[in-house]
Structure formats: C-alpha cells, structure tokens
Amino acid sequence: xxxASSSRVPSPxxxxxAHCALLLALAGAGAxxxxxxxxxxxxxDASCPGxxxxxxxxxxxxxxxxxxxxxxxxxxxxxxxxxxxxxxxxLLDDDLPAIRTEKTVPANNNSARGxxxxxxxxxxxxxxxxxxVSCADILALAAEISVEISGGPSWRVxxxxxxxxxxxxxxxxxxxxxxxxxxxxxxxFRNVNLDDTDLVALQGAHTFGKVRCQVTRENCxxxxxxxxxxxxxxxxxxxxxxxxxxxxLHGQAQLxxxxxxxxxxxxxxxxxxxxxxxxxxQKDFFGNFVASMIKMGNISPLTExxxxxxxxxxxVNSKGY
Numbered sequence: 001x002x003x004a005s006s007s008r009v010p011s012p013x014x015x016x017x018a019h020c021a022l023l024l025a026l027a028g029a030g031a032x033x034x035x036x037x038x039x040x041x042x043x044x045d046a047s048c049p050g051x052x053x054x055x056x057x058x059x060x061x062x063x064x065x066x067x068x069x070x071x072x073x074x075x076x077x078x079x080x081x082x083x084x085x086x087x088x089x090x091l092l093d094d095d096l097p098a099i100r101t102e103k104t105v106p107a108n109n110n111s112a113r114g115x116x117x118x119x120x121x122x123x124x125x126x127x128x129x130x131x132x133v134s135c136a137d138i139l140a141l142a143a144e145i146s147v148e149i150s151g152g153p154s155w156r157v158x159x160x161x162x163x164x165x166x167x168x169x170x171x172x173x174x175x176x177x178x179x180x181x182x183x184x185x186x187x188x189f190r191n192v193n194l195d196d197t198d199l200v201a202l203q204g205a206h207t208f209g210k211v212r213c214q215v216t217r218e219n220c221x222x223x224x225x226x227x228x229x230x231x232x233x234x235x236x237x238x239x240x241x242x243x244x245x246x247x248x249l250h251g252q253a254q255l256x257x258x259x260x261x262x263x264x265x266x267x268x269x270x271x272x273x274x275x276x277x278x279x280x281x282q283k284d285f286f287g288n289f290v291a292s293m294i295k296m297g298n299i300s301p302l303t304e305x306x307x308x309x310x311x312x313x314x315x316v317n318s319k320g321y
Contacts, residue, residue: 071209
C-alpha cells in the first residue's frame, strides 16, 4: 500500500500528462496480457456518435423529479466495478437457477437505486443505435455525466466494455461497507489494484447523495425511524465539491468508514494527509478523482468477443430477452 504523498496533481499540465501516461500504461498492460487495448474514449464515435448526449438527456430528465439520481448512478458504477470488474453484472435481475442477482446483498439491498433510469438510458440508446452500447459502458458514462452536471469535473470516459453473462454474489457480499475499518477498506481497494489515494479520492463521491440513518455514525439517534434519509454532506448535499473532506476534518462524516480515514491509528501515515490536501484544494481533489475513476473503470473489463451487448440490462441475451 502506498503511503500518502505530498502531492499527486500539482498542476493542470501534470494532470494532462498523467492522464495520457495512464492511458498508455493501460494499453501496454493490456497488450502484455495478450489482450488488445480495446477501451478508448472514441469507441462509439462512428457507431453511436450521440451516445453521450443520449445518456446525459435521460439523466437530466430524471434529475428533475429525483435530485438523488446523480449520486445513485455513480454508486452503481462503483458497486459494479468492484464485483467481477466493470461488466454490468450488478444490473442483472434474478433468473434462477442460472443468475442470482447482486442487488439483494447487504451492500446493495434497499440502497442501490437508479435501475429504472438505466433502463431508460438503454431504451433510448437502443432506439438511436441498436445493439451498440453496452450496459457496462452506460454505467461508466452515467457516472461521469452525474459528476459533471452536479458541479464536479468532467473527463473523457474510456469505452468499449462488453456485458457479463453472470453475477458473483460471493464477491458482492464483500463490497466495501459503511462499517469497515481503515485496514479493511485498504485491503478491499488493494484487491482491485487501487491505492490509498484512490481510496480517499473515490470516497469523495460521498460529497453528494443521501444515506439511510441506520448506517450513519449517529445510527438514527435523533429519533428518526429506520430508513430515514440523511444527506451525506450536510453543507452542499446535491453538489459535487470538496466540502466532504472539510466535514471529515470537523469530525462530521456521516459514515463510520469515512471518518476512519482520519481517526484510525494508521491514518496519519496513510490517508489523513490526503484528506487534508483535498480539503484545502478542490482542484487537487478533482484531478485525483478523475484519475481514480479512470483507473477504477479499467478493472477487468470484458472486451472484443468476450461477453455480449445486452438488449435488456436486466437480462442476458441468451435467455431470449
């Protein structure tokens, strides 16, 4: 595990260079494994040039009636990529005995949401360019757009993932938990080749959205019934910014797994300096968040002839849907 460094993104020029270097490294790593570097920010430029605009329009429409949707959609991308890689497995419904859904594991049950919006995006894309855009890529695009329209950074999403045809409930049961210790969080991130800076940056997505009170540090002690929703960031709950890290510095993180990045005995040598850095410099946070999102989005994607392009994100094609 990497210790906290003094700086990861000191300038916009460095970020651009690092972004390019990351893309080259990913391409080289793919070639070294015998797989072509299939993910590309221009993957749909010829086959579905309006894909990004279609996804953005559906999300914007959904956000009018549900301001939580951007935060919910980025969470789907996280929980998809941490299980089986970024293959859309989280979107599959039960189709027993072959498919057991990941939606009902503790980390997702009654908390993972936004599936009807994904369905709407898929329908719109199938109408515009049938059989072209995968459900896994929909989640990646939706995550970027959700951040950008909420005031956060934008980036060119690497695309070309294909959809998996199976789920992994055992792995889904090991998703990061709101009650994880720092050591457990670090190990779970290491398991998918994400380091301490990635951990602190990606946890920054808790700067918007809501959470059920029973998983907060207060645990519904204000007298709310279980299921009461609390803003993850009490300052700017619907804006993607760096206020989340200021909350941590004041001991006001909603989730136990957030506050441990400062309070754990190992934090001063690992995550705490990164939290302080992001709290004092939003540009630094944004740059690192983008780098970490690109890195996370490259966890074991299916490409070329692996997997399929689902017609319905909830069902595999081989079942006749």
